[in-house]
Amino acid sequence: MQMIVIFIIGVILMYADMAFTGFSPMTMFGIEVYFVPKLLFMYILLLTIYAGPRISMLFAILFGVMLDVYIGSLYGIHIFGFIAFVIFMQTAFRVFYRDFVAMAFVVLLNTFLFDLYQYAVYSVLDFIAMPFFDYIALRAIPSVLVSALFFVILYVLAIQTAKVRKELRRIN
């Protein structure tokens, strides 16, 4: 049951991510500003804490493959990133205390690092030529801000989906 709920929410978040391409990049004062929230990625990271690393690893692999095959020009970039960051999240939370602020900080930091990792791979392969400071100012910071806006919703979603399992166990 929980698996199905997580899967449906994941799929909807994936399409929400894609929907953002409809109005980003936005032109503000003649400069193109990119908003790239990573809702699905944040949701998977939160699942690591609330639903357990196994489940989140399973969905990291599943959605990683889906994104790679469906929309990726380079195979492996999503799946590797998802798995690596789920492992990272797991180890990070042996260090951090699990409260809301620490959680928000770590998850948003991870979204930033994930985008940075994609930026690094693509620029090494010479696919993109965005100067680093432009990247930080016009892409990384706006994206993290948008992600922060949606973080609260995802936080509630993750806790709710984690509860699905608990309730079912009580019934069983």
Place this chain on the structure above:
Amino acid sequence: MRVTKFFNRNRMLIVLFGIVVLIALIGFSLSDRDSTTKAEQFTGDTVAATQKVVDAPFSFIGNIFSSITGSFSALEENEALKEQLDMLPQLQADNERLAAENEELRESLEVSSSMAYETVNARVISRAPDQWLESFTIDKGEKDGVEEGMAVSTSEGLIGIVTRVNGKSSFIEMISTNASQNNMSVEVRHNDEAVYGNIRNFDTEKDVLVVENIKSQVKLEEGDEVYTSGLTGAFPEGIVIGKVVEVENDEYGLSQNAFVQMNSDLNDVDNVFVLKRDPESLED
């Protein structure tokens, strides 16, 4: 302390193995493939199908809103369009007559045209969410006759290349991504002369395509039109790409480079055409 603990021997090995797999996968996806595997097709089609289902209610609501806002300006638009329409029957008749004449002449010469093509109308179902490499998925695939390497254009001009074909959806890379161009050959027309050049890359700062290796004999000017040359893969000839906005000599002064503003709006792609080139002209 923690770092050394995290990178103990087993974990280290797994991480290294992962990186090796990643590099292998990148190599695999960079290699020139001319077919899409069944597994890829299946995954692609499943995601595309679910996306269409999830999209349906949203686009329904969106359509209602846009038809309400559209109805305000509909009357004026209607008038303007009617005026344009008056000339249409004559133009259509002329067009048909010319096409028939052209066909007759070509038959008598026994040549096939590299300009002839058929179009498949398609709708864009999604854009890549990470917004790095500009790519999108359309709702037509193998069953509608789409194949790898075909040109994709909007009503304004060329926009991309089909890179993967699934059963009922396909994956398009825009020519503004540096992953897709592969030195595509283009034709620049200045007055009545045509010169050839190659697309080198897309300049993201100026939002222009850089075309290099253009002969210096013909001096290009701002406003010259750029078309596909028909020498690249399955691209038909004469598909408009854009206009020259700036010309400069290359560093050795042997050829010129042109900066080309693309006609299609890269950020707002909704309906596209896949261009199927007349197979007869591809045989040689």
